[in-house]
Amino acid sequence: MEHEKLEKQLGLWDVYAIATGAMFSSGFFLLPGIAAAETGPSVFIAYLVSGLLVLPTMFSVAELATAMPKAGGTYYIIDRSLGPVMGTVGGYGSWLALVLKSAFALIGMGAYISIFIEVPIVPVAIVLTVVFGLLNIVGAKETTALQKVLVAALISIMTFYIAQGLFSVFSVDFFEVTRTQFTPLFINGATGFWATVGMVFVSYAGLTKVASVAEEVRNPDRNIPWGMFLSIMSAIFVYVAGVFIMVSVLDPTEFRQDLTPVATAGEAFMSWLPGDMGILLVVIAAVAAFASTGNAGIMSASRYPLAMARDKLIDKWFSKIGTMGTPVIAIIATVFLMIFFLVAFDVAEVAKLASAFQLMLFALLNLAVIVMRESKIEEYDPGFNSPFYPWIQIAGMILSAVLILEMGLLSIIFTVVVSIFSVGWFYYYAYGKIDREGAIFHVTARLGKRKDYGLEREMRGILREKGLREEDPYEQVVAQAEVIDEPTDKLSYTTIIKQASDILAKRLKMEEQQLVDDFCKAQDLGTIPLGNNTVINHIRVEKDCDPQMVLVRIPESITVSTEGYEVLDEDETGEVENLCAMIFLVSSSENSSQHLRIIAHLAEMIGSRHFIERWNSASNESELREILLRDERFINITITKQNSTRELIGKKIMEVDLPGESLITILKRNGDIKIPHGSTVIEENDQLSIIGDIEDIEVIKEWRKSVEN
Known part of the structure; x- marks a missing residue:
């Protein structure tokens, strides 16, 4: 089934901005004090451990997204690997969880704005939702342009913040600070520490959401893995260093009750700045963080209904691409759902319930890598291969299961309810409309079961697109x-x-x-x-x-x-x-x-x-080849004594100085085709076929134009 395609507009720094923006919000600007109440000064170690523990899922998503760079990310991957029933669960759950997280981020943004300007928080969040929704409709490139500005502002201010904080900590008696602020390191032992790891782990969950816009990424084999890697490294550094500073400069008792610890710590060591400049910078960084999460959240979340509509799991109207090249109906639906949650619920409480569901999705994504590899589908061709397969995927699944148990009963019930609804929806609405079964049937085929041959055809289509x-x-x-x-x-x-x-x-x-x-x-x-x-x-x-x-x-x-x-x-x-x-x-x-x-x-x-038409009208063999070549990477040159190409007569191929790594691939002489070797001598009237990188061929074209004139 053919669908309207999203334009590939996003590069490496767009991927970085989306992934980074999706991680920074409440996890850094609201959560550290609450987390410190569980484990004490070791809270900064909990952030480090959580960042490292998300790596298995990052590796898995990087592999899957480069093999299947399609809109819908988590949904599409789970659907094609584990089948449409699990895909429906992943689609609805991912959409709901990301909508809740984005709505919560905009609530936090309104709260930080109210530090300087007295404004009603929920109405401000609704206005921001509409504004970001309109920006997403205008275009993905425009959306990520704002995203890059927000993330650049956030990272710049936080780098300055961390540099000032570390200078403040190490300019005094470091050992005295360590003794007073970091003793005891674990206030609730190992149990409290691992509970905190589970609590802050979800702060990194936004990293994988970049997979939902993979269809719009140029050169996904390179840009998705690198964008995710640079993003997680940035996040770990800011989280760990920032929380370490908070523990070092704030009173332990006050820190554990503080809902704006970044601002409070900033007041302690940036007092040398004029007026309220220190706290203002922190507020700007917080607003940029919450805005980037909300903006990236709408962009990523809207791709789930788009992908599900393409696959007939929901109404086809959600797959409509507007004149701006964006999924208009899916974006509008996402914006309205966010507004509904903002008006009808305590978003902060509901958003917490989605944490266990996100961890379940992490487990399914790790399982998906194992299924895709063991399916032995030849067309499964990721541009990035997860290291230490399958042990790192097994570790990721076990880790997710353990952390789900730390989320509490309500979060687990929320996950079960969403899953039951999704399965019910599939059998009520979609059953009988679709005939795909997922790569897991290729695994069972090795036990004598049937394969899903439609998936192989679809994967071949993906190879063509990549x-x-x-x-x-x-x-x-x-x-x-x-x-x-x-x-x-x-x-x-x-x-x-x-x-x-x-x-x-x-x-x-x-x-x-x-x-x-x-x-x-x-x-x-x-x-x-x-x-x-x-x-x-x-x-x-x-x-x-x-x-x-x-x-x-x-x-x-x-x-x-x-x-x-x-x-x-x-x-x-x-x-x-x-x-x-x-x-x-x-x-x-x-x-x-x-x-x-x-x-x-x-x-x-x-x-x-x-x-x-071009094939039938080609006048010679060279033109037939040129039809299958990418024009910008290929050129023919005829050697003659009538222009400067005569300089090449009598030279060996190895003696010809071509730009870059250009290569003479064919030498046509007296109607015969020769495969040239380094020792082949060029003669008059030889026709040379040269291939190379675009910029190198451009240089040769300019040279040919000059010698022919």
Whole structure:
């Protein structure tokens, strides 16, 4: 099912801003004093331990989000791994928990504003909800632009705050401070300490919410893991150092009763600033923290109903993308739900109940990694692989279960109620409308159960959307591909396979008949995509080799049955006539993921609107290759004595100084194609095909333009 796609507008610092903004609010500006009442001065250690304990889930989410960068984050991942019933639980629960946390953040923002300006807190929170909602409708880039400003202000002020605080602590007798303020370190022993770890653990929960906007992230394989890693490091530093300062400078008894400990501590060591400048900076930082949590919360939360509507779990209107490229209906629904909670409930109390549900989601996300890996789905191709698999995922699940027990009975009851409602909704509304079953059926397939083949097709679609990785040799493979372009009406499917196998056998130093047999078997296995008058016939061989390709242009009509084939276009079934193009690809079975990425990109190129028109009208072999190449990474140069290219005549390939890591992949001489080697000597009238990075090819294009003039 095709859906309107969200535009990829977000880079590394957008990811960082969303993840960081989702973590800083009540966990730092309200919670430290309450947490200190449980464990005493060791509260700063509890924040450190909690930050480290969230790492297993961070690693799991980074892997899953790079493999499945789709809107809906937690919901989408759980649905595709554990099935739609658990997906419904994850979708509704994540949406509800994030809405509550965002509403609570805006209540906190109103409370800090009221320190300087007497304002009614709930009405201010409602106005802020509407404002952030409108900003989210305008566009994701505009939303994250504000988010980056808020996070930059927060981190800048907190860095100054921490620097001043540490200077104050270490400028006096440090050992005396330690003796008076940190003794006893644990006031309630190990029980109180671990209870505090569970209490503050949820402060880091916002880190994983960035997965819900993964569909809008450019280069998710790089930007999602790095953004999350930088964010958690920033959060741990600010939390631990900031709380350490509070413990050091505040009276222990007063600290444990203080709901604005950051401001109180700031007054103690920033009194040298003029007037109320110290407390004003803290209030600005707090407002920025709460605003960034609320803003990022609306953005992330709205992607859950969007993803659920795409999957027919709720009404399709929630999946509508507005003219600004944002999910308008989903954002409006999220804003109205936040306003409802602000008006009808004590948001602070209800938000606490959602903590156990967030921990349950953490456990499911760790389980999802195990399910996806053990499913052995070839198309599962994460750009980041969690270390220490599966032990770190098992530890994450056990940790979540232990911390859920620390949340109290009401939180557990809240989690059970939401889960029961979600399961009931699935069987009432969605059962019978969907046919997917999740990757867990691939795990049970190893025990003789059925697979969910629809998931494999969907994962292939994700590979197409993600595109190639920098290390994938796509351009080199296409540029070096041999072309069969014979104007004959006696071609048959079998004849073409034999011709292509003969070429590939010479390149791979394999038996031709083995390749013929493998290509013929590929049809029976359903591994030949069809569509747009094109066939891609691809196999993997048990040999350490570079990928090799043959392109075939068919001048006359060939009819091929699609029975048993994997189709690019669901509308093209039965007999495909006027087959104009065939592409043969052979890769090593040791590079299975790379093989699939190359196929996915070929499918993307073949699916373009004017592909077959350009293919049929190409005047020579070079133009056929260029159709499959990304234009900005490829260039042809003809060597002639009539311009400055004559300087290359007589030079060996290894002696040609090309910018960056550009590579001469094909040398065409007297109509023959040659694969150039370092010792190959360039002659007059040679045509060189060069591939490289975009900026390097631009340099060569400028040079070619100058020599031709």
